[in-house]
Amino acid sequence: MAEGDPGMRRIHVVQGSHAVSGDADVCLTTILGSCVSACVWDPQAHLGGMNHFLLPEAPDGAPADRRYGVQAMELLINALLARGARRDRLRAKVFGGGRMSESMADIGGRNAEFVRRFLRDEEIPVEAESLGGSAARRIQFWPTTGRVRQHMVDPGGVARDERHAAPVPAPAGGELELF
Helix, strand or coil: CCCCCCCCEEEECCCCEEEEECCCCEEEEEEECCCEEEEEEECCCCEEEEEEECECCCCCCCCCCCCEHHHHHHHHHHHHHHCCCCHHHCEEEEEECCCCCCCCCCHHHHHHHHHHHHHHHCCCCEEEEEECCCCEEEEEEECCCCEEEEEEECCCCCECCCCCCCCCCCCCCCEEEEC
């Protein structure tokens, strides 16, 4: 289904949540600053999902929940496996981890480092990433195909509209489609 098609259903993934779908008419969306989203899918099962986590790990003594990287990643992967995906076929594209304020700790950098390490340790290939920088991102993910569209937002809130035809590690800005 094409973007803007009235039959397309958008599901917004908010902080500390995840969504999984095998419906070709579904597009998962989120908005990221220092948070990270992993878009993970099984290309043969035509099934995928997206999460949105705030911090890489829970502070010492804090109860673990889905706002933190490990729990968010495990919940997403387990939801995919429960719906019929196979671990050996999973692929990922990861986004976010921006440094939204120079005067604060680099939470986005820690989130980016965590998601790369987690996926490497779990042997889930990362096919594309856009991590770091200082701009917010709007992400659209079509879970049955693995297609992603990223729209960068300048720190001043101005959307940039540039398109690139192929996956690149860290775009200078604008809109990027990752097929």
